[in-house]
Amino acid sequence: GAVVSQHPSWVICKSGTSVKIECRSLDFQATTMFWYRQFPKQSLMLMATSNEGSKATYEQGVEKDKFLINHASLTLSTLTVTSAHPEDSSFYICSVQTSGGAISVTDTQYFGPGTRLTVL
């Protein structure tokens, strides 16, 4: 499967600052990456689908101006939490969907190790 990394693995920031999280596909060119958010003891919530070279598709209820996504290359997508507040504290996980060609519904998603964000 694909190897996915995230940086940083954890970050603590002050309220009002912006934080950038990187997601890299190390051995696979990913045209599509996904960003999830996970609260303690809860399941993953899809935030947005990141498409290389185009605008991300956000899920309902996710503020696109607050969670900026940039997928500038086939191996890198970034999530920037702008003007972070304590309620943005969470575990953010990205994933890539592997395929040999055109993306298919049978493809597997491989996940990064996650980034723990704590906003003070």
Added chain:
Amino acid sequence: AQSVAQPEDQVNVAEGNPLTVKCTYSVSGNPYLFWYVQYPNRGLQFLLKYITGDNLVKGSYGFEAEFNKSQTSFHLKKPSALVSDSALYFCAVRDILSGAGSYQLTFGKGTKLSVIP
């Protein structure tokens, strides 16, 4: 709309005993089913998936899952549990009818597996 239910928040099993983590699903069309495992403060690791064919799917680390269309279930199983299997397990489904070009996975809430030495 697609959905996944994991009816048990926690499953406890003695080391060496067989384990089962339950999952049921609801989809409009043909389901594509996945199991992932998550260790503390880590991302999800892919275990196995059912796309079509044999109802018994074998995956990583000795895990397997049985697809049962009539019961809309996809239970995860392992013949002999290890202490190192203790983790959070997520079932996920993707429905081909979710929409053209839709690849969204819908996850269950997760089941915490504790294997007791």
